[in-house]
Amino acid sequence: MTGPENMILPRTGIGVDVHAFAAPGEPRPLWLGGLHWEGERGLAGHSDGDPVAHAAADALFSAAGIGDLGTHFGTDRPEFTGASGVTLLAEAARIVRAAGFEIGNVAVQFVGNRPKFGPRREESQRVLTEAAGAPVSVTATTSDGLGFTGRGEGISAVATALVYPAANVHSSANLER
Secondary structure: OOOHHHOOOOEEEEEEEEEEEOOOOOOOOEEEOOEEEOOOOOEOOOOOOOHHHHHHHHHHHHHHOOOOHHHHHOOOOHHHOOOOHHHHHHHHHHHHHHOOEEEEEEEEEEEOOOOOOHHHHHHHHHHHHHHHOOOEEEEEEOOOOOHHHHOOOEEEEEEEEEEEEHHHOOOHHHHOO
16 A cells, blocks of 8 residues: 555646747758658758757756756857757756656647648657657647748747656565565
8 A cells, every 4th residue: 555655746847938930041951759750841950940849858858856947958069069869868868867856748839830640740759759768649730821930930849747756656566574
């Protein structure tokens, strides 16, 4: 039997990331949800500009209370110039675990007119789940023509993450007392 002193108290976090499309004279590949989107205009950014992966990483940092994306991978860190969002997410998950947390899950929604995400949703979720070492779900929506995403100027993403202190994780032997 377990009492309140043995309860696992989860923590939630929110992450937001926004990237404008790269200038027409500065072609970049589009990386979104950990995937390369051939033939699509890329996003500007210090790293690969993947707002889905970046928002997921930011939500993990928020949930653990250990800073944000800029704290760990800011533009003042030249070693992250051009870094893959999947690499950043994997490193964020490592940092969160090193801080004493396990990851329950991450949910991300991106807002943009393109690319059409549905056909590659499962592929994206597999790549991001592998990077985080925990379930990552991704949804997509448009903003019905409103704002910078509606005008096709960029893409934004919002993520939530759930983490819990690793010290509170009970083995099956402890639960059978």
